[in-house]
Amino acid sequence: MTAPMMSTVAVVGAGVIGRSWALVFARAACNVRVYDFVPEQAKRARAWFEAELDRNRVGGVLTAAQTAAYRERVRWCGTLEDALANAEYVQESGPESFELKESIFAELDQAAGSEAILASSTSAHDIAEITAGLAAARRCIVAHPVNPPHVIPVVEVLPGRETTNEVVERTCAFLAEVGQTPVRLKRYVPGFLLNRMQAALVREAVNLVDSGVADVDAVDAVIRDGLGLRWALLGPFGVAHTNADGGIRSYFARYGEAYRDLMDDLGPTPTFDAALVEHLGRGTEAMLRGVSHAELLRWRDRLVIGIRELKRANPLPVRDGADPGPGAKPD
Numbered sequence: 001m002t003a004p005m006m007s008t009v010a011v012v013g014a015g016v017i018g019r020s021w022a023l024v025f026a027r028a029a030c031n032v033r034v035y036d037f038v039p040e041q042a043k044r045a046r047a048w049f050e051a052e053l054d055r056n057r058v059g060g061v062l063t064a065a066q067t068a069a070y071r072e073r074v075r076w077c078g079t080l081e082d083a084l085a086n087a088e089y090v091q092e093s094g095p096e097s098f099e100l101k102e103s104i105f106a107e108l109d110q111a112a113g114s115e116a117i118l119a120s121s122t123s124a125h126d127i128a129e130i131t132a133g134l135a136a137a138r139r140c141i142v143a144h145p146v147n148p149p150h151v152i153p154v155v156e157v158l159p160g161r162e163t164t165n166e167v168v169e170r171t172c173a174f175l176a177e178v179g180q181t182p183v184r185l186k187r188y189v190p191g192f193l194l195n196r197m198q199a200a201l202v203r204e205a206v207n208l209v210d211s212g213v214a215d216v217d218a219v220d221a222v223i224r225d226g227l228g229l230r231w232a233l234l235g236p237f238g239v240a241h242t243n244a245d246g247g248i249r250s251y252f253a254r255y256g257e258a259y260r261d262l263m264d265d266l267g268p269t270p271t272f273d274a275a276l277v278e279h280l281g282r283g284t285e286a287m288l289r290g291v292s293h294a295e296l297l298r299w300r301d302r303l304v305i306g307i308r309e310l311k312r313a314n315p316l317p318v319r320d321g322a323d324p325g326p327g328a329k330p331d
């Protein structure tokens with residue numbers, strides 16, 4: 001495996017996301033330095049990392065030599081300074097609090113190398129606000145993963161006002177090099193792309209259960225055995241294109257009005273009060289019939305990896321340079 005363009009990477013914050021980032025970078029042959037403010041949490045992350053490697057070795061996904069190499073590449077650091085030494089890329093993965101992110105970035109501004117890229121896993125905040133007034137602002141960027149990034153490749157990339165184009169380009173190139181799929185946003189919007197779309201769907205799913213239209217299992221079945229099967233291959237626009245013989249224009253010409261009526265009929269923002277959450281919890285547990293949380297995560301990860309492999313082996317036969325057709329407008 002060739003050395004990646006940024007060979008030393010620091011992961012700051014080793015919770016659910018940080019520990020998974022460590023695996024992404026180790027897998028891509030980076031030297032990885034992991035730091036967590038809470039030593040116990042760093043220990044838990046390390047135990048998770050070891051267990052993940054062992055499971056993959058026993059399951060035949062990784063060889064003993066690969067697991068040894070991954071282990072060798074990761075150093076679990078007791079101080080932030082140690083983690084940042086020589087790091088060319090930093091993946092901040094601390095808690096989702098604006099104040100905490102602000103203080104972590106202020107520390108990174110002081111302690112990281114003067115050319116290091118400082119990327120945040122934030123799901124919600126504007127990096128321009130987090131890094132306002134910092135000398136390092138031109139090197140700061142959002143690189144928002146999907147949980148867990150070692151299984152799901154999309155990373156939303158969003159520069160701040162001061163982030164240079166070079167930093168955006170290098171971040172995207174590096175993320176692609178380590179096996180992720182960077183997706184660039186043109187401007188900040190709360191929730192970015194993924195969580196906005198997820199929120200739109202979850203809002204309606206909760207309303208359908210809360211208002212007694214269907215139970216949790218029925219609502220989930222419509223996604224897992226219906227919409228979700230297509231969505232693993234194509235997004236809402238690609239799917240619309242396949243849903244009418246004449247393609248997306250014909251689809252929205254025929255169904256646009258029906259969509260408008262439905263959209264006007266969608267439910268309100270749920271309260272998520274205790275009774276509602278309990279109702280959703282009971283419905284979800286009944287649906288999952290005793291499977292443990294750990295078993296569920298392992299099953300999810302194994303099948304998602306299988307779907308990715310299937311897609312890789314069967315790429316869409318796109319014709320680069322083909323005429324996009326009448327009405328297609330360049331971005």
Ligand SMILES: NC(=O)c1ccc[n+]([C@@H]2O[C@H](COP(=O)([O-])OP(=O)(O)OC[C@H]3O[C@@H](n4cnc5c(N)ncnc54)[C@H](O)[C@@H]3O)[C@@H](O)[C@H]2O)c1
Nearest residue numbers: 013014015016017037038041093094095096121122123147
């Ligand atoms: N969990 C998800 O589904 C998900 C998905 C995408 C992005 N994110 C984002 O990733 C980030 C991390 O989320 P998470 O779910 O891993 O959170 P988490 O609470 O599991 O982990 C955060 C970690 O940061 C540590 N920490 C606190 N202060 C610190 C400091 N000053 N320096 C270093 N470490 C510190 C905590 O001890 C903890 O281990 C958040 O910004 C979150 O929004 C989460």
